[in-house]
Amino acid sequence: MRFMQWLHRWVSLILVVQVVLWLISGFFFALTGHQGMSGHQYMVPKKTLTELRKVAPKFGFEEIKQRFPNAHAVELVSVAGVGQYQVTLPDDVIYIDANTGSHWNTDETLATQLALRSYSGPGRVESVERVTGSEEVIGWNAPGFRVDMADDLNTRIYVDIASAQVVEHRNTPWTIADWAFRLHFMDYSGGRSFNHLLIWSAGLLALWFSLSGLILLGRNLINGDFNPRRKKTWLEQFQQQGHPVASSCGGGGTCGLCKVTLKGDNLPKPTDSENALLNRDELNAGVRLSCQHKVSTAYNVELVDKAVSDTRLTLVSKRQLTPSIVELTFTSSGNLTYQAGQFMQFRIPHIDEVLIRHYSMATCPDLNKLVFNVRQMPSPQEGVPPGVGSNYLCHLEVGANVDATGPFGDFQLTEQNNNTQVFIGGGAGIAPLRSLIQAEQAKQQPRHCVFFYGARNEDELCYRDEFEAYDGAAYTPVLSETTKADGWSGNTGFVHEAALAWLANEDLNAVDVYVCGPPPMLKATLKALTDIGINRSRIRFDDFGI
Numbered sequence: 279m280r281f282m283q284w285l286h287r288w289v290s291l292i293l294v295v296q297v298v299l300w301l302i303s304g305f306f307f308a309l310t311g312h313q314g315m316s317g318h319q320y321m322v323p324k325k326t327l328t329e330l331r332k333v334a335p336k337f338g339f340e341e342i343k344q345r346f347p348n349a350h351a352v353e354l355v356s357v358a359g360v361g362q363y364q365v366t367l368p369d370d371v372i373y374i375d376a377n378t379g380s381h382w383n384t385d386e387t388l389a390t391q392l393a394l395r396s397y398s399g400p401g402r403v404e405s406v407e408r409v410t411g412s413e414e415v416i417g418w419n420a421p422g423f424r425v426d427m428a429d430d431l432n433t434r435i436y437v438d439i440a441s442a443q444v445v446e447h448r449n450t451p452w453t454i455a456d457w458a459f460r461l462h463f464m465d466y467s468g469g470r471s472f473n474h475l476l477i478w479s480a481g482l483l484a485l486w487f488s489l490s491g492l493i494l495l496g497r498n499l500i501n502g503d504f505n506p507r508r509k510k511t512w513l514e515q516f517q518q519q520g521h522p523v524a525s526s527c528g529g530g531g532t533c534g535l536c537k538v539t540l541k542g543d544n545l546p547k548p549t550d551s552e553n554a555l556l557n558r559d560e561l562n563a564g565v566r567l568s569c570q571h572k573v574s575t576a577y578n579v580e581l582v583d584k585a586v587s588d589t590r591l592t593l594v595s596k597r598q599l600t601p602s603i604v605e606l607t608f609t610s611s612g613n614l615t616y617q618a619g620q621f622m623q624f625r626i627p628h629i630d631e632v633l634i635r636h637y638s639m640a641t642c643p644d645l646n647k648l649v650f651n652v653r654q655m656p657s658p659q660e661g662v663p664p665g666v667g668s669n670y671l672c673h674l675e676v677g678a679n680v681d682a683t684g685p686f687g688d689f690q691l692t693e694q695n696n697n698t699q700v701f702i703g704g705g706a707g708i709a710p711l712r713s714l715i716q717a718e719q720a721k722q723q724p725r726h727c728v729f730f731y732g733a734r735n736e737d738e739l740c741y742r743d744e745f746e747a748y749d750g751a752a753y754t755p756v757l758s759e760t761t762k763a764d765g766w767s768g769n770t771g772f773v774h775e776a777a778l779a780w781l782a783n784e785d786l787n788a789v790d791v792y793v794c795g796p797p798p799m800l801k802a803t804l805k806a807l808t809d810i811g812i813n814r815s816r817i818r819f820d821d822f823g824i
């Protein structure tokens with residue numbers, strides 16, 4: 279069902295994009311009209327019949343017929359006052375100069391003259407270029423000339439060498455219309471046909487979208503989701519009662535944050551979402567997602583994060599750690615106790631709503647201050663807004679307040695053992711890892727720590743001096759976008775590859791691995807760790823469920 283939901287969502291996006299394209303291109307056609315899109319604004323009709331009277335061929339019809347006994351038809355026309363026989367053969371049409379009897383050949387001067395005769399606009403000839411066919415003229419691949427006119431529509435006139443015919447007029451409105459046609463027909467080959475693979479695929483996608491929508495709707499009906507008197511989920515119940523529960527998917531069963539522990543004999547079976555987002559140990563211990571189960575009296579429910587509270591944070595300092603990561607230090611309105619590796623749920627005011635964003639504490643537990651690393655998300659491109667949460671926080675002035683709830687999360691150090699603690703991170707994923715490493719190093723007998731941190735370049739290696747100074751923690755920075763000119767002599771490439779190379783010489787049963795970083799890095803690392811055979815119970819990771 280999760281896969282169906284996922285596919286349904288992405289298919290809907292594809293279809294919405296295409297419907298928007300259809301609407302825009304359809305409006306364009308309606309507003310522009312046939313003449314506006316034709317490219318023929320400055321094209322005059324041919325006047326060959328009047329000119330035919332002036333033609334006096336040196337070669338007569340009979341002579342041409344004898345040369346081409348298979349011809350279906352022979353027609354004499356005038357090309358700028360010169361006779362031309364158009365001979366239609368069973369599979370071709372050939373053009374003969376009626377004065378010389380040889381195949382017709384249009385030179386540049388004549389092509390320009392013919393182009394001008396077909397043109398009624400205000401421009402003059404700007405350039406003449408010899409071409410072989412043109413992408414602008416569908417089905418014409420023969421040698422010819424392109425005559426560019428200097429006018430307001432940027433007119434191009436194509437003249438065929440073999441026939442001396444003006445093949446087409448094209449201009450800027452036609453180019454725009456051509457792209458509108460391509461988008462409307464989804465036909466980027468220029469064939470103007472609805473009968474091709476892309477359309478078939480779109481049809482199948484639309485069919486899939488409808489069917490999966492019906493199945494999902496049926497499931498919602500069976501679950502009673504549209505019934506105002508239906509039973510609430512535990513998540514809804516907790517939220518209504520004011521218990522803070524972490525969530526970033528609003529109850530969609532995709533973030534995995536709304537964990538609770540169920541206690542009793544008749545625990546509900548794990549749903550697909552739970553099987554995907556919770557590990558076997560958690561499921562066996564009764565951990566479930568509160569958004570996945572309706573309120574019931576058959577068992578008891580405990581919030582996993584019991585020490586959670588609402589708090590008002592006051593910004594006391596701000597510093598730019600790297601070109602993209604800002605360190606924000608807050609004090610809390612109450613004494614907030616947290617475990618290393620946990621995170622806070624920030625409430626970010628945005629227009630007339632409140633957005634929820636999660637940030638991990640970046641130091642070991644400290645009653646007096648809370649430190650966060652915020653990666654400032656720029657606009658991916660012009661017209662697209664930058665990251666709302668990160669920009670809000672990064673632009674707070676010292677003394678400003680922000681509301682938050684927490685602490686949440688179970689990305690914490692393993693119980694005391696003798697294993698080497700391996701940390702693998704990238705980008706702003708350094709925050710919980712730094713917190714965990716600091717907490718480990720603060721112990722009386724810290725376990726050996728190994729930290730692999732991936733960044734694009736040397737400037738992005740935040741807290742580098744701190745990590746290099748640890749005696750009990752081996753720090754390995756790995757750069758992904760460095761060049762020889764940078765003079766970097768350390769590891770390069772992907773951070774998980776450096777970690778794997780190191781793990782290859784280790785006892786995989788004697789390591790605990792912690793992973794946090796951007797989604798692609800996290801995904802690749804988790805897969806690689808599983809592939810080399812590290813037991814899932816030895817791997818902890820934090821992706822905020824995103």
Ligand code: FES
Pocket residue numbers: 513524525526527528529530531532533534535536567568569570
């Ligand atoms: S709120 Fe339950 S999984 Fe996201």
